[in-house]
Amino acid sequence: MRKSSKILAAALAAAMSLSTVAFAESDPEYVFKVVSEQAPEVPESEAHIIQMALDAYIADGHPNFSYEFEVCDQNDLASRLAILIASNDVPDLFNYEDGTAMDAIVELDAVVNVSKDFNKLGIELTDIMPESVIDAKHMLSNYDDIYSMPSQMTTNGLFYNKAIFEEQGLEVPTTWAELEAVCDKLLEAGIQPIASNGADGWGITRWIMLYADRLAGADCHQLASRNLEGWSFRDDVFLEAAAKCQEMYQKGYMGNAYNAMSSTEQYAAFCSGQAAMIYTGSWFAVSLLDTSTNPIPQEDIGYFTPPGIEGSEMGLDYALGLDDLSCANAICIGKKKFEEGTNNDFLRYLFENIGTYQREVGLLSPYYSEMEESYEPVQQMLMDHLEQDSKYPTLWFEAKMDASTQDIAQYNAQLLAEGTMTPEEYCEELAASVDENYPAE
Template structure:
């Protein structure tokens, strides 16, 4: 396997082909439904994805339709009736298995061979996109969880970025004494933020080997390592690490809280890189990021592997070749470099070789370094497991909603894990657990 490296440098005129031409109606239509996107992000999609693809493929005409928070619901209804877009966009692998099982997705094995995806995409992601031995989805982006921190706040208080769980807890306790909120966090805009912290606890405290065993059905989710992990997470909540406004803060608000120096740390995912330049402005180098510190015995930080969204082709598509061409375009180094130069954290496609990728020198070097670290961890088979990628839908919903009951004293840790395990075992029996690559 080639070592994956980034080459940072000015794009110069290389963005011109992507930014000068938008969608044209001459070619055969290729439709793609997308979720929400801010105006600047929609502009990036129009110029880099739609314009770039249509310029490179004049026989096709790609259009992107924004469906917002209703995307999943509308997609399910459309596929059930045999309608919908050519490119099927989902929120992660757990959504793929039910669609593949229902015959709503086209197997991609022939395209993967013909277009070279088998050689271009990191193998673990091809395995994750399989159902019943066939490939049905490839990831639009992959991500990990870690710890963002405000360097200025740490320096002002004589603190250092934590490298162990004990150091992180000590820093959080000092932050409380300094009248700061240790963790910038909140779930007002997206309740699913809850699972970021459960995923961190499972991987950095219980450990990825135990998470893997539970996903494979070898141990229950009620096993002692998970009890210890959720007990620790609940301790952090009860001590006030998440602050008093958790249920009223949206994502951009709590990122701004960290940037403003009101919180020294922000435990979350690499998708937050998109906010650094907006909130740190001319001081982007004052935002740091490290792998989330692990408990004793686990060694280095665990990089929990997540797939933020997947791409498939509808079985009823009138233009499957065009849809495959659009997906193939997303997996080109030219697209990777152009899109990640204007929008970091949401289009980190799992290319096996990043040596041909060029990222604009205006992008914080920390982003390229973090993505390289994650790519190396995946390539070396040293990674953890995010809940939204590897748990089936109902289990993941239970994980998200149930942890609030623990935090608010309405449920015990034992009851929470028992309900989680019962839901998982039922979905496992129904064949709904996403593919889990062997370690």
Template sequence: MTRYSVWATVMVVLIMTIVLGGCPKAPTESDAAPGPAATPVKLNLWTIWNAEPRISALQAIVDQFQQQNPGIQIQVTALEPDAYKTRIGVALGSSAPPDIYFVWSGEKMLRGFIRGGNTADLTEYMQADDAQWQSRIVPASLEPYVHEGRIWGIPFLLQCTFFFYNTEMFDKHGWEIPETWDELIALCRKIKAAGITPIALGNVQKWPAHHFPFVLSQRLLGKQACEAQFDPLGPGDYSAPEFVRALEMFADFYAQGFFNDSPNGTTRENARALFYSGKTAMFYTGTWDLSRLVEGGEAPEEFWDKWDFFDFPALPGGKGNQHALAGSPDGYVISSATPHLEQAVAFLKFMTTVEQARGFVDACQELVQVMGAVSEDNAGPRLAKYARIVEQAEEIAPWMDTMMEASVADEYMNGVQALLDGRMTPKQIMEAVRQRQARVKEQMLAAEQGEPGAGE
């Protein structure tokens, strides 16, 4: 069983400790920041939380921390998620990287930054005072932030992907929630026959479309077999025919006209707007959009109560768990280059107190990975439903684009985008992925052996 398999298995057992869970021990003086310095310390925090209500919720945490710690100032830089992926790499290679920064768990970002020496080891802080800080974090979500027995970051949110659907539209036409892939196809045909676009898809950013063949790969092949491919130094080479088959199924699904026109020319923001404006019946997206479709988000008030969500349908006959969720935790790390490690740690400890975590849940209705953060009192109906689904899940399969090595993930997502444009076939995509994985493996082995010229 891989490290990621352990995480997913433990996650579905322990997640209920978040929901309706008792409060952990109250923060002690060990959570306090160092005393005020003669010259205020300035911390730079980079995040992808660039839209409401997240940005205000984060700023509220920052403001409260600064009030309690007048010797520390925090400057928040909020970037659009796809721009962030490029800019954070550049920033970490500069002489002044951010002190605290957001990461997706997985090979593509967190593990790469750990190997590159860009993240501070938080183990001693997490385990100090009888592990009071560590005990506040949901153990299963912390697992992906552990590497070689050391703790390198703090998970804050657990995100999963679902089909969001227009309940008013479904009720009006008598459409039923599909339980299998064939039923989803039949549903989309009915929706299209009614003159409505079945699914909104915005793939300018390249990663949204990959979620379809990724889940199909998991359903066909199984989570552990998929995960065996992710480690560039492992035995996987993406040669299993199920990867090609998943792309073929997605290509056929797309060819039937179940998406809006020109998805590669549509942003995910515009796709979301197509959904909440009633132009499409469904939108396959993540729980990061829960807060955008309710009060305080971007959707109009008349839509707030007209939507719900369901999981990706089963694929009978597949080798994988047909009811596995797709998702991963994301959170924050501290730069190994920060001159203000103690102050940065103090902020993350403050951010992950139960009080601050609950405030974030109140504002954003997201599944915060702090014990006792989500309760019957502060979870709206959709967050409560999401928490129950996670609680009952048999498996959680981490997304391919975060688990693949960065250049391999780009190869796959570029291929999926080319598939939608008719420029590549499924076999060509997977051949390109296999070749890229082989080059990455060769480069990493050469780098480990200290050979000159290692790297591309």
């Protein structure tokens, strides 16, 4: 009896120690949570890239690691995050609008201070991205530190259908007046000159920014958004820019359905040949590569940034170098789970490899990659533009506006475009909202 007890005890001890060793060698169960405004099935989305990295990480000997994606409409993203933050359940990663919109989340101490804490992953920011990208992130941040990772490297401008331009005997415009002349000629030929996503609001405000920056320099709208250095949206520059934007919409350069047009419909208008040009960002390249939705051959697609204004203080050469280099989407790392440390190994894997995954799907990546650069013609065209022409980086129109001013800018822009609001009223309402939040110095 005693002997059998001893054998049983020994067997139990051996089993326990074996199970302890086995447990120590495998990862603990972990569900990595991502909240994103686009589904992982959308190839140009951040969620898609993160999912690619997650799949590879799990396949690479981390079977206990799993993931969950929660897709939220852009308009509902803030509310969803607010609920998660209030219930102390911030996801591991989420994407959110960069710039001042991020401030609300930073103030709630919900995201990792990337400048200070990213190196806890065992890598430095400079190991994975160039200094210029870090500088661009600092430009976006209203703090000394940065609180999010970049999603894509972007350039914003006008893609155009070369076949339509050739048919109509048109050249790429070199001045704003020429751009308008091109639009007039296309209108005469019964072709919509530019596809615009007015339903999103920013599709209209971008034209105010483009004109103002070409009149007074890249940072005028950013300064006016905060009443800094004497700049205000009441200034003549913005009145003139708002008037020009209204004139372009009223002349029909952007068709008549702009206020009901989302970016999906805008893309369709260009790809179907309904519109000869489209103003959007370089992420559009991914859609252009999809032959099921875009029948236009890649070699028939050209790209240029809106040209300068003849006689303006800034000059035509300056305008050629002006570009919005930052994508409005930021990748944010949830602070609580980052500090718990369980997800750190994957985060390190993700940011060391994100550049490769982005290149694989055709995105212009701000991250380093060991992958040999091999771009499709459309992507190469954009890369060439970024490398050769982009000299004066700027931010989008609403980047430095608080949330209520941003709403006013975008909602009123629809009224400005359709002509039910005057440029004076538009600028006054914008300036009044800025005054309320950032009283003039």
